[in-house]
Amino acid sequence: MSNDHLIRQLEENARDGSGFAVIQLRKLEEQGVDIGERARRLIAPKKPQQEVAEKPKRPTAHEFKKESEFQSVVVTTLRTRGYMVTEGPKGSAGNGAVYYTAGTPDLTILKDGRVCWIELKQPTGRLSPEQQQWHEDCRTHGGLVFVAHDLYEVWDALEKAGML
Incomplete structure (x- = not known):
């Protein structure tokens, strides 16, 4: 040979x-x-991976035109840092039947036996009445649910959930 x-x-x-x-x-x-x-x-020796708990820098302005773009970045960031992430439907309003409970948050996040839900919003975005009800019901049952307008707020939510 x-x-x-x-x-x-x-x-x-x-x-x-x-x-x-x-x-x-x-x-x-x-x-x-x-x-x-x-x-x-x-x-070649591999470069050491970043710490999982390193908080991203807070952006000075929202850099995504669509919430779905923001969601893709959040999902990729979390998955590369060892989180299991399940996404809800993107852009479901008015686009036909979607078989999810109304108000279900965008992301279900699991790591080390802990779970939380995060609803992603544009900087001026607000929760719909169905989302408000879902969040209230979740918290009533001891669940952890958060709203995030940027990656920094996602990290704050994970810290509050004890998932960093």
Whole structure:
């Protein structure tokens, strides 16, 4: 087997998470074999991940034109930090049948056995009467439900819920 073929095989295995392949690529490089730039990137030490509890910076202005864009950023941010996030329907008003209880918040968030709900709103957004009722009912039953207008407020809600 040629070095090129061996290196490509090891690269593929390293991308799939094989620690053995990473070790073998490092050994080849130490022996003076040119393993190539792709393989070098695969064996480079990983940068440490950010702390899960790091609070995002508060934006000076709302940067999203649509609530659904804001929701996508929140969901991606939380999932990359280890939270389980379930989304409710986006933009359901007037677009046909949606089989959710009226007023259900946009996000259900779970981490380490704790759960809370967050309704995302534009800066001037307000809760509908159905949402107000859902929040009241949830709190009556001991649930944790919050309204957030930006990512900073999402973090405040998670802190209040003991989920940071």
